[in-house]
Amino acid sequence: MAKALIVYGTRYGATANTSEVIADTLRQVGYEVKIADAKKEKVQSINEFDLIIVGSGIQMGKWTSEPEDFIKKHQKELAIKKLALFVSCGGANPLSEGEQKNKELDNAKQKYLEDKATELKVTPIALGFFGGCYDFNKMSWFFKKTLSSVKPKLESAGYKETKTGLYDLRDLHAIRDWTREVAKTVI
Numbered sequence: 151m152a153k154a155l156i157v158y159g160t161r162y163g164a165t166a167n168t169s170e171v172i173a174d175t176l177r178q179v180g181y182e183v184k185i186a187d188a189k190k191e192k193v194q195s196i197n198e199f200d201l202i203i204v205g206s207g208i209q210m211g212k213w214t215s216e217p218e219d220f221i222k223k224h225q226k227e228l229a230i231k232k233l234a235l236f237v238s239c240g241g242a243n244p245l246s247e248g249e250q251k252n253k254e255l256d257n258a259k260q261k262y263l264e265d266k267a268t269e270l271k272v273t274p275i276a277l278g279f280f281g282g283c284y285d286f287n288k289m290s291w292f293f294k295k296t297l298s299s300v301k302p303k304l305e306s307a308g309y310k311e312t313k314t315g316l317y318d319l320r321d322l323h324a325i326r327d328w329t330r331e332v333a334k335t336v337i
Protein backbone atom coordinates (compact mmCIF):
# COMPACT_ATOMS: atom_id res chain seq x y z
CA MET A 151 0.00 0.00 0.00
CA ALA A 152 1.35 3.46 -0.90
CA LYS A 153 2.01 5.69 2.10
CA ALA A 154 1.46 9.44 2.26
CA LEU A 155 2.46 11.98 4.88
CA ILE A 156 0.68 15.32 5.24
CA VAL A 157 2.42 17.97 7.35
CA TYR A 158 0.59 21.24 7.89
CA GLY A 159 0.64 24.50 9.79
CA THR A 160 -2.51 26.45 10.62
CA ARG A 161 -3.50 29.53 12.61
CA TYR A 162 -7.28 29.54 12.16
CA GLY A 163 -8.02 25.90 11.24
CA ALA A 164 -8.64 25.99 7.47
CA THR A 165 -5.39 24.18 6.63
CA ALA A 166 -6.09 21.50 9.26
CA ASN A 167 -9.48 20.82 7.71
CA THR A 168 -8.13 20.95 4.15
CA SER A 169 -5.48 18.42 5.22
CA GLU A 170 -8.28 16.13 6.44
CA VAL A 171 -10.03 16.47 3.07
CA ILE A 172 -6.76 15.63 1.27
CA ALA A 173 -6.20 12.64 3.59
CA ASP A 174 -9.73 11.37 3.05
CA THR A 175 -9.31 11.64 -0.73
CA LEU A 176 -5.99 9.79 -0.65
CA ARG A 177 -7.49 7.02 1.50
CA GLN A 178 -10.34 6.65 -0.99
CA VAL A 179 -7.82 5.90 -3.75
CA GLY A 180 -5.90 3.40 -1.66
CA TYR A 181 -3.28 5.27 0.34
CA GLU A 182 -2.33 4.80 3.95
CA VAL A 183 -2.09 8.35 5.33
CA LYS A 184 -0.44 9.98 8.33
CA ILE A 185 -1.30 13.61 9.15
CA ALA A 186 0.88 15.78 11.39
CA ASP A 187 0.09 19.23 12.74
CA ALA A 188 3.65 20.55 12.53
CA LYS A 189 3.14 22.74 15.60
CA LYS A 190 2.27 19.74 17.78
CA GLU A 191 4.28 16.92 16.25
CA LYS A 192 7.81 16.77 14.87
CA VAL A 193 8.08 14.05 12.25
CA GLN A 194 11.46 12.40 12.71
CA SER A 195 11.77 10.28 9.58
CA ILE A 196 10.17 10.45 6.15
CA ASN A 197 11.77 7.25 4.82
CA GLU A 198 8.62 5.15 4.78
CA PHE A 199 6.51 7.63 2.77
CA ASP A 200 6.02 7.56 -1.02
CA LEU A 201 4.27 10.93 -1.15
CA ILE A 202 4.72 13.94 1.11
CA ILE A 203 2.32 16.88 1.10
CA VAL A 204 3.20 20.02 3.04
CA GLY A 205 0.70 22.83 3.55
CA SER A 206 0.33 26.13 5.35
CA GLY A 207 -2.14 28.90 5.93
CA ILE A 208 -1.03 32.41 4.99
CA GLN A 209 -1.15 35.42 7.27
CA MET A 210 0.29 38.80 6.33
CA GLY A 211 2.02 37.14 3.37
CA LYS A 212 3.69 34.49 5.49
CA TRP A 213 3.57 30.71 5.89
CA THR A 214 3.49 29.31 9.43
CA SER A 215 7.07 28.59 10.45
CA GLU A 216 6.71 24.89 11.43
CA PRO A 217 6.03 23.37 7.97
CA GLU A 218 8.95 25.42 6.65
CA ASP A 219 11.13 24.02 9.45
CA PHE A 220 10.00 20.51 8.47
CA ILE A 221 11.07 21.10 4.85
CA LYS A 222 14.41 22.58 5.90
CA LYS A 223 15.09 19.65 8.22
CA HIS A 224 14.32 17.01 5.57
CA GLN A 225 15.45 18.96 2.53
CA LYS A 226 18.00 16.37 1.36
CA GLU A 227 15.63 13.38 1.57
CA LEU A 228 12.81 15.44 0.00
CA ALA A 229 14.94 15.82 -3.14
CA ILE A 230 14.35 12.13 -3.92
CA LYS A 231 10.73 12.00 -2.77
CA LYS A 232 7.47 13.04 -4.43
CA LEU A 233 6.66 16.30 -2.67
CA ALA A 234 3.59 18.52 -3.15
CA LEU A 235 2.99 21.89 -1.50
CA PHE A 236 -0.29 23.69 -0.84
CA VAL A 237 -1.48 26.89 0.78
CA SER A 238 -4.81 28.08 2.19
CA CYS A 239 -5.08 31.77 1.50
CA GLY A 240 -7.34 34.71 0.85
CA GLY A 241 -5.27 35.34 -2.29
CA ALA A 242 -6.98 32.37 -3.98
CA ASN A 243 -10.28 34.32 -3.81
CA PRO A 244 -9.44 37.93 -4.75
CA LEU A 245 -12.29 40.34 -4.17
CA SER A 246 -11.38 42.33 -7.29
CA GLU A 247 -12.63 41.80 -10.86
CA GLY A 248 -11.30 41.18 -14.39
CA GLU A 249 -7.65 41.83 -15.18
CA GLN A 250 -6.89 42.94 -11.63
CA LYS A 251 -8.29 39.67 -10.25
CA ASN A 252 -6.09 37.58 -12.58
CA LYS A 253 -3.06 39.66 -11.66
CA GLU A 254 -3.70 39.16 -7.93
CA LEU A 255 -4.22 35.40 -8.40
CA ASP A 256 -0.95 35.07 -10.34
CA ASN A 257 0.96 37.18 -7.81
CA ALA A 258 -0.33 35.23 -4.81
CA LYS A 259 0.40 31.85 -6.39
CA GLN A 260 3.89 33.00 -7.35
CA LYS A 261 4.65 34.43 -3.91
CA TYR A 262 3.13 31.77 -1.64
CA LEU A 263 4.06 28.67 -3.66
CA GLU A 264 6.58 29.12 -6.48
CA ASP A 265 8.87 31.57 -4.67
CA LYS A 266 8.52 29.56 -1.45
CA ALA A 267 9.62 26.35 -3.21
CA THR A 268 12.64 28.18 -4.62
CA GLU A 269 13.47 29.68 -1.23
CA LEU A 270 13.23 26.27 0.46
CA LYS A 271 15.22 24.64 -2.38
CA VAL A 272 12.65 21.96 -3.22
CA THR A 273 11.13 20.85 -6.52
CA PRO A 274 7.49 19.94 -5.90
CA ILE A 275 5.54 17.75 -8.33
CA ALA A 276 2.41 19.84 -7.65
CA LEU A 277 1.32 23.14 -6.09
CA GLY A 278 -2.11 23.43 -4.51
CA PHE A 279 -3.43 26.98 -4.39
CA PHE A 280 -6.53 26.84 -2.23
CA GLY A 281 -8.88 29.28 -0.58
CA GLY A 282 -9.08 29.63 3.16
CA CYS A 283 -11.49 30.71 5.87
CA TYR A 284 -12.00 34.09 7.49
CA ASP A 285 -13.02 33.19 11.04
CA PHE A 286 -13.76 36.44 12.86
CA ASN A 287 -14.44 34.46 16.08
CA LYS A 288 -10.81 33.35 16.24
CA MET A 289 -9.05 36.56 15.23
CA SER A 290 -7.31 38.74 17.76
CA TRP A 291 -8.90 42.09 18.52
CA PHE A 292 -6.26 43.78 16.37
CA PHE A 293 -6.77 41.57 13.30
CA LYS A 294 -10.56 41.75 13.67
CA LYS A 295 -10.26 45.52 13.49
CA THR A 296 -7.74 45.38 10.62
CA LEU A 297 -9.99 43.08 8.60
CA SER A 298 -13.31 44.75 9.45
CA SER A 299 -13.49 46.17 5.90
CA VAL A 300 -13.15 42.64 4.45
CA LYS A 301 -16.51 41.44 5.85
CA PRO A 302 -18.74 43.73 3.71
CA LYS A 303 -16.52 43.02 0.68
CA LEU A 304 -17.00 39.27 1.17
CA GLU A 305 -20.75 39.80 1.45
CA SER A 306 -20.94 41.91 -1.70
CA ALA A 307 -18.79 39.35 -3.56
CA GLY A 308 -21.53 36.83 -2.73
CA TYR A 309 -19.86 34.90 0.11
CA LYS A 310 -22.17 33.99 2.99
CA GLU A 311 -21.33 33.15 6.59
CA THR A 312 -21.32 29.35 7.02
CA LYS A 313 -21.81 30.00 10.73
CA THR A 314 -21.74 33.28 12.66
CA GLY A 315 -18.47 35.05 11.94
CA LEU A 316 -17.09 32.35 9.63
CA TYR A 317 -16.63 32.71 5.88
CA ASP A 318 -15.34 29.53 4.26
CA LEU A 319 -13.93 30.41 0.84
CA ARG A 320 -12.66 26.93 -0.01
CA ASP A 321 -13.65 24.88 -3.04
CA LEU A 322 -13.64 21.35 -1.64
CA HIS A 323 -14.17 19.83 -5.11
CA ALA A 324 -11.03 21.56 -6.40
CA ILE A 325 -9.08 20.29 -3.37
CA ARG A 326 -10.26 16.72 -3.99
CA ASP A 327 -9.55 16.96 -7.76
CA TRP A 328 -6.02 18.25 -7.09
CA THR A 329 -5.41 15.45 -4.58
CA ARG A 330 -6.54 12.75 -7.03
CA GLU A 331 -4.09 14.10 -9.64
CA VAL A 332 -1.27 14.16 -7.08
CA ALA A 333 -2.17 10.63 -5.96
CA LYS A 334 -1.74 9.34 -9.53
CA THR A 335 1.94 10.27 -9.53
CA VAL A 336 2.63 7.34 -7.18
CA ILE A 337 -0.06 4.69 -7.81
Ligand SMILES: Cc1cc2nc3c(=O)[nH]c(=O)nc-3n(C[C@H](O)[C@H](O)[C@H](O)COP(=O)(O)O)c2cc1C
Binds near residue numbers: 211
Ligand atom coordinates in the same frame (compact mmCIF):
# COMPACT_ATOMS: atom_id res chain seq x y z
C1 LIG B 1 -5.01 38.54 10.06
C2 LIG B 1 -5.09 37.84 8.74
C3 LIG B 1 -4.17 38.14 7.74
C4 LIG B 1 -4.25 37.50 6.50
N1 LIG B 1 -3.32 37.80 5.55
C5 LIG B 1 -3.40 37.19 4.34
C6 LIG B 1 -2.44 37.47 3.32
O1 LIG B 1 -1.50 38.24 3.51
N2 LIG B 1 -2.59 36.86 2.12
C7 LIG B 1 -3.59 35.98 1.87
O2 LIG B 1 -3.66 35.45 0.76
N3 LIG B 1 -4.50 35.66 2.82
C8 LIG B 1 -4.42 36.24 4.04
N4 LIG B 1 -5.33 35.94 5.01
C9 LIG B 1 -6.36 34.91 4.76
C10 LIG B 1 -5.86 33.56 5.31
O3 LIG B 1 -4.88 33.05 4.47
C11 LIG B 1 -6.99 32.57 5.51
O4 LIG B 1 -7.71 33.02 6.63
C12 LIG B 1 -6.52 31.15 5.72
O5 LIG B 1 -7.65 30.35 6.01
C13 LIG B 1 -5.47 31.00 6.84
O6 LIG B 1 -5.12 29.65 7.00
P1 LIG B 1 -5.42 28.89 8.38
O7 LIG B 1 -6.92 28.99 8.58
O8 LIG B 1 -4.99 27.48 8.13
O9 LIG B 1 -4.65 29.56 9.44
C14 LIG B 1 -5.27 36.56 6.26
C15 LIG B 1 -6.18 36.24 7.28
C16 LIG B 1 -6.09 36.87 8.50
C17 LIG B 1 -7.08 36.51 9.57
